[in-house]
Amino acid sequence: MPNDLAPAESASHVHPLLRVLIVEDDPVMQLGLEQFLDDCDSLEVIGRAEDGYAAITLALELEPDLVVMDIGLPQLDGIAATQQIKQKSPDMRVVVLTSHMDDVEIVAALASGADAYCIKGASLEQLAVAVSCARTGAAYLDPQIARRVFNHLQCTHSSAPVVPLSPRELDVLKLIVEGKSNPEIASELFLSISTVKTHLRGIMNKLSVDDRVQAAVAALRNGLV
Amino acid sequence: MPNDLAPAESASHVHPLLRVLIVEDDPVMQLGLEQFLDDCDSLEVIGRAEDGYAAITLALELEPDLVVMDIGLPQLDGIAATQQIKQKSPDMRVVVLTSHMDDVEIVAALASGADAYCIKGASLEQLAVAVSCARTGAAYLDPQIARRVFNHLQCTHSSAPVVPLSPRELDVLKLIVEGKSNPEIASELFLSISTVKTHLRGIMNKLSVDDRVQAAVAALRNGLV
DNA sequence: TCATTGATTGGCCGATCGGTCGATTTCAAG
DNA sequence: CTTGAAATCGACCGATCGGCCAATCAATGA
Structure with missing residues (x-):
């Protein structure tokens, strides 16, 4: 029973x-x-x-x-x-x-x-x-x-990264979402501004967006953060 | 019954x-x-x-x-x-x-x-x-x-706008979230760039943020969009 | 009526951004 | 060993941004 x-x-x-x-x-x-x-x-x-x-x-x-x-x-x-x-x-x-x-x-x-x-x-x-x-x-x-x-x-549903960002690019992206500027990101990650910009370029390319704002929005919408 | x-x-x-x-x-x-x-x-x-x-x-x-x-x-x-x-x-x-x-x-x-x-x-x-x-x-x-x-x-929870944005400011904010630049927003809303910047300043003040990226993030997080 | 608020516009300027070239190093995979 | 991807840096330049100033006009409410 x-x-x-x-x-x-x-x-x-x-x-x-x-x-x-x-x-x-x-x-x-x-x-x-x-x-x-x-x-x-x-x-x-x-x-x-x-x-x-x-x-x-x-x-x-x-x-x-x-x-x-x-x-x-x-x-x-x-x-x-x-x-x-x-x-x-x-x-x-x-x-x-x-x-x-x-x-x-x-x-x-x-x-x-x-x-x-x-x-x-x-x-x-x-x-x-x-x-x-x-x-x-x-x-x-x-x-x-x-x-x-x-x-x-x-909105939260993700887990399967549609876009494969490199670990370092993810670090940068997170700080972008937090509203940090490139100089701020650079000092926070102990990088030069140039490096930050390079990563940012990679991020924007992979996400198919044109600026950091869209990158942040895409990050939030796709739950990459 | x-x-x-x-x-x-x-x-x-x-x-x-x-x-x-x-x-x-x-x-x-x-x-x-x-x-x-x-x-x-x-x-x-x-x-x-x-x-x-x-x-x-x-x-x-x-x-x-x-x-x-x-x-x-x-x-x-x-x-x-x-x-x-x-x-x-x-x-x-x-x-x-x-x-x-x-x-x-x-x-x-x-x-x-x-x-x-x-x-x-x-x-x-x-x-x-x-x-x-x-x-x-x-x-x-x-x-x-x-x-x-x-x-x-x-994440979606809003309803009671923590920050009372004016209707026009909301228009601008939405376009910011879409990744539009100030000139683009201006032409899309039939405004001058100066006006857009004024509204943006108001938005950033009310949201207590320093730039458009944080404004977009705040908009998404607070469901103002 | 007068004050306030919101929407609208303008100019100026320094800082930052984004694009486009380039470069080196490391590390793992073929 | 060679290739490639990732990460790290540099310089240049035009466009944009954000802060600060000031202004007009309409509508709303005290």
Whole structure:
């Protein structure tokens, strides 16, 4: 029986109830959330907040295991609230629930420490799955945004140097990206300015660019740094 | 509706059985996976593959709803296989299951189109949750890597312009990032070179940098482009 | 109304840059 | 041993850059 391979935590029955704090300014939405979450037999709603400041206060006071956080909140928005909560209680999980789908807001939310990102209007089943993920520390991203988030990742993706720069050229390139001038690079690498220029020429040739600015941009975009 | 958070069962009544293809070169691991997955009453294992090429062939032939994909495969690795499968069948879900935790590999896997990323050695319950996420198109990231992935996001993170550049300055900055020289920028924006230089000075002041290279780098790093 | 801000332009000058020649040394591979 | 790539240096020159000065005009808001 393969299910015995599953270590310690064999799901919701072993754990005590997951204590949940709901942060939502819309009364109707808040009621609906509470109804749904309270119906789940593995968790209990222990508090509600209508704005960001109340959320932080309540989170520190009640110490819930998980916070369901709206983003569009009066006074202090959900992203800032998440940031502060996560800073003070890193192990407290935060499920962000919002109707906004801007890339910037999504990224900001995830960078602020949110564990899951759900879209309002999606099925309640998905919210339940998101909570399941978050409770273990795993990340959940709504189907509508998952691809978009991962596309934002490609900027870092590299590892396979498209252009084979020599080690020394890489040294120079790094300093160029740091904004150093040729004389500065020369003194930092204990080279003459002429040598730096030679390497720079090699870099620009291999990268097929015309100046150091494009070289720096190419270096960043291709993750050569 | 039943609000059981245990994900493996939650969808079983509404959806037909989820047809799963297992790709794993280790025979023991493959057997264990099949045992566990087949035990879940909401899905059935319809095929197995031991290498990347077989995975692609079988995926196109059997048209499973979901593929559980190992990364370390002989001949063609799981990332390349995922990429090809996703290219031909975008709606086919892929759960990546591996023991590697390099950032580059994780990012590569997600960029290749994987819907979920699980770490071998984690509980089977987590795999079940990952499958639940992936089946709806949502993303799942193992707790051990979730934070790391989102930290990679910060490169793009901006939204709240740390530095408020004027619209015109942004125009100039964009062209600088494209490697344009001042004269080129001037003619492209129908400005005089002097104006471009003025804006550039403003940009460099606001970004607290000393030259156009650092301005370009700052623009990329802060996502002002 | 007056002040501020942003966009616009001009000139001057020294420093730096990028291109184009050249050169030597070392080290590893053929 | 010879070839080649990489790294190291030099000189020249025109173009560009960046800092500093000052100015006009429109729109926005106090």
